[in-house]
Amino acid sequence: MTQTRSLIDENGIRTDGRTGNQLRDIQIKVGVIKNADGSALIEFGKNKIIAAVYGPREVHPKHMALTDRCLLRCRYHMSPFSTDTRKNPAPSRREVEISKVIREALQPALMLEDYPRATIDVYIEVLQADGGSRCAGIAAASVALADAGINMRDLVSACAAGKVDDKIVLDINDTEDKEGGADMPVAFMPNHKQITLLQLDGKLNSEEFIACLNEGITGCMKVYEVQRSALMQKYFGNETELKE
Amino acid sequence: MSSSRRSTIILENLRKNQIRELIASGKRLDGRSPDELRPLNIEIGVIKKANGSAWVKLGNTEVVAGVKVETGEPFEGLENKGALIVSAEVLPTAASYIEPGPPDEETIELARVVDRGVRESEMLALDKLALIPGKIVYTIFVDCSIINMGGNLFDATSYAVVLALATSKIPVFEIIDEKVVDTGKIQDPPINTIPVSVTFARIGDSLVLDPSTEEEACMDARITLTTNSNGEYTAVQKGSNGFLTIEQVKSAAETAKIKGQELRLKFQELTTTGQ
Numbered sequence: 001m002t003q004t005r006s007l008i009d010e011n012g013i014r015t016d017g018r019t020g021n022q023l024r025d026i027q028i029k030v031g032v033i034k035n036a037d038g039s040a041l042i043e044f045g046k047n048k049i050i051a052a053v054y055g056p057r058e059v060h061p062k063h064m065a066l067t068d069r070c071l072l073r074c075r076y077h078m079s080p081f082s083t084d085t086r087k088n089p090a091p092s093r094r095e096v097e098i099s100k101v102i103r104e105a106l107q108p109a110l111m112l113e114d115y116p117r118a119t120i121d122v123y124i125e126v127l128q129a130d131g132g133s134r135c136a137g138i139a140a141a142s143v144a145l146a147d148a149g150i151n152m153r154d155l156v157s158a159c160a161a162g163k164v165d166d167k168i169v170l171d172i173n174d175t176e177d178k179e180g181g182a183d184m185p186v187a188f189m190p191n192h193k194q195i196t197l198l199q200l201d202g203k204l205n206s207e208e209f210i211a212c213l214n215e216g217i218t219g220c221m222k223v224y225e226v227q228r229s230a231l232m233q234k235y236f237g238n239e240t241e242l243k244e
Numbered sequence: 245m246s247s248s249r250r251s252t253i254i255l256e257n258l259r260k261n262q263i264r265e266l267i268a269s270g271k272r273l274d275g276r277s278p279d280e281l282r283p284l285n286i287e288i289g290v291i292k293k294a295n296g297s298a299w300v301k302l303g304n305t306e307v308v309a310g311v312k313v314e315t316g317e318p319f320e321g322l323e324n325k326g327a328l329i330v331s332a333e334v335l336p337t338a339a340s341y342i343e344p345g346p347p348d349e350e351t352i353e354l355a356r357v358v359d360r361g362v363r364e365s366e367m368l369a370l371d372k373l374a375l376i377p378g379k380i381v382y383t384i385f386v387d388c389s390i391i392n393m394g395g396n397l398f399d400a401t402s403y404a405v406v407l408a409l410a411t412s413k414i415p416v417f418e419i420i421d422e423k424v425v426d427t428g429k430i431q432d433p434p435i436n437t438i439p440v441s442v443t444f445a446r447i448g449d450s451l452v453l454d455p456s457t458e459e460e461a462c463m464d465a466r467i468t469l470t471t472n473s474n475g476e477y478t479a480v481q482k483g484s485n486g487f488l489t490i491e492q493v494k495s496a497a498e499t500a501k502i503k504g505q506e507l508r509l510k511f512q513e514l515t516t517t518g519q
Contacts, residue, residue, distance in 0.1 A: 066248075066249065071247060071248055072247070072248040073245050073246065074245065093352050093355075096246070096349050096352045096353075097349070097352055097356050099245065099246035099349070100349045100353055101353075101482075102246070103246045103247075104482075107248060108485065108486055121245075189487065192487070193489065193490065194487035194488065195482065195489070195493055196482075197482055198481075198493060199481055200477060200478075200480035201360050201478070202478065203364065203365075203477070203478050205475070205477075206475070206498075206501065209497055210497075213490070213494075217490070
């Protein structure tokens with residue numbers, strides 16, 4: 001990617017008014033889908049994404065079942081109205097790949113060995129897309145999995161970092177993703193300090209690579225706080241009420 | 245829908261344990277050191293009908309890549325650039341468990357990661373491949389056939405694509421009366437850089453470069469890093485069901501840069517003498 005125009009002004013302010021290490025506004029609502037075993041709605045900047053979890057439940061078709069652990073299935077899908085130009089509803093190659101990397105990002109956190117011969121199905125629907133929908137999707141899905149009461153080692157937080165105007169910045173938005181110099185989505189288990197998703201496209205030298213990775217992980221820690229308080233809110237009410 | 249059921253060889257637990265124990269002590273079943281590549285054998289220009297081709301043998305893995313050049317409409321949002329399309333197919337010849345049919349998610353991931361390495365490094369100067377900007381551009385197809393599976397398809401496929409492109413001779417098209425005319429002449433494609441992909445498997449606490457089929461069957465996680473001629477990272481993909489620590493990512497990045505440079509020198513030698 002070669003950048004054609006400046007995306008950070010002389011005061012260090014980005015196209016959407018944020019500073020370099022500032023996240024977009026994040027809101028997570030837990031338990032938004034009545035029929036699902038666990039669910040969450042995340043609003044991450046202009047992203048609006050629903051994650052619903054069904055399971056552990058019986059596997060169909062049955063031959064897909066695993067004898068020693070639970071099957072994990074994941075679908076990332078964008079609604080046709082979620083983008084500037086209508087998106088064909090049939091799954092694209094991009095969505096197939098993202099479904100796979102999201103599943104692989106969630107799997108290390110799940111105790112799948114606790115539910116042999118069953119399946120856990122994770123559905124992620126992007127209702128409105130901004131940049132960083134895979135990260136927002138992972139954050140929502142991991143909250144939905146916790147909401148479903150699945151045994152987990154940790155939550156999975158996710159955030160992208162990247163390079164814009166030769167500066168490393170946190171949480172790349174749509175414009176920066178399309179016009180900027182690099183985009184690195186990271187998913188991280190905050191308590192185990194383990195990376196479960198790492199992708200990069202763009203150009204980074206060694207120092208920038210390390211800086212970008214660290215920035216991404218810092219972002220994940222901030223997203224983790226929002227995930228945690230959303231779950232606390234649902235299960236324990238807000239803290240002021242608790243004290244009373 | 246993506247499923248955690250993987251199509252791979254069945255490896256006995258005893259064998260798995262043997263591989264894991266060996267790797268934990270810094271050794272590998274085939275006698276390689278942790279950051280040693282299997283024998284790499286490359287033949288260039290094996291497919292005469294293609295505009296460029298390469299047949300890569302990396303250990304037991306065999307991949308043929310062919311370049312075909314046509315003209316067509318540009319991609320949306322990239323109106324002034326030539327179109328590059330990288331695809332991959334794992335042929336039913338490749339292993340007993342492969343069946344013919346549309347590509348599965350692993351093959352789609354493979355093609356997209358290889359494509360990302362070539363695209364993001366800007367190996368081809370696509371802005372020099374527009375004929376009528378916004379209307380007609382060069383369309384460059386690189387199709388890969390995996391003819392035998394022996395582990396580490398990512399690197400073998402990437403090397404095949406890069407070498408097929410680097411040694412290709414593409415037709416010179418001209419626009420006469422708003423129509424595309426093939427002049428019958430050929431030219432070198434505009435090459436900026438040589439991207440090199442390097443893949444590691446994490447097995448236990450160790451990283452091993454260029455995993456074989458058996459090593460892949462017992463790996464915990466995978467990471468592929470692509471560097472360009474300036475030693476910059478242009479594409480990364482973590483794969484498989486496990487995690488990586490921050491230190492493991494950093495050490496993989498460091499080794500990928502060094503190994504990438506070694507391989508690049510070898511590729512450059514091949515592309516200058518192989519023509």
